[in-house]
Amino acid sequence: MAAVAAAREAGLGGHVFNSVRFGGYLMLVGIRLLSTAAPTSSAMRFCSATSRPSSAVGGWLPELLDRYTIAWTLLEPQSPAAGLLDHLPGWERVHADPYAVIHRRRPPPA
Helix, strand or coil, X not given: CHHHHHHHHCCCCCEEEECHHHHHHHHHCCCCCHHHHCCCHHHHHHHHXXXXXXXXXXXXXXXXXXXXXXXXXXXXXXXXXXXXHXXXXXXXXXXXXXXXXXXXXXXXXX
């Protein structure tokens, strides 16, 4: 998958918020998903909370990104969340192809 190669090339690490569609592949190539990092009640709350932000309705997405210290995202291009991330302060698009879009949290100013 070109998007994973782009993420590695960009040096992306930390917590990822991803479309469900990409979860299995990310695990297969060794990228640890936040929702599987620790089978705790916190992880269960994260899994149930991600259904709302992926639709990008209301303020759920920014809140989730901050609460779970999401460093980067891997979403489908048609996802409303991908479109919202293009306009959220502190986020930048670093990859896009017909199958996936990656955004990363901008580093704080020096």
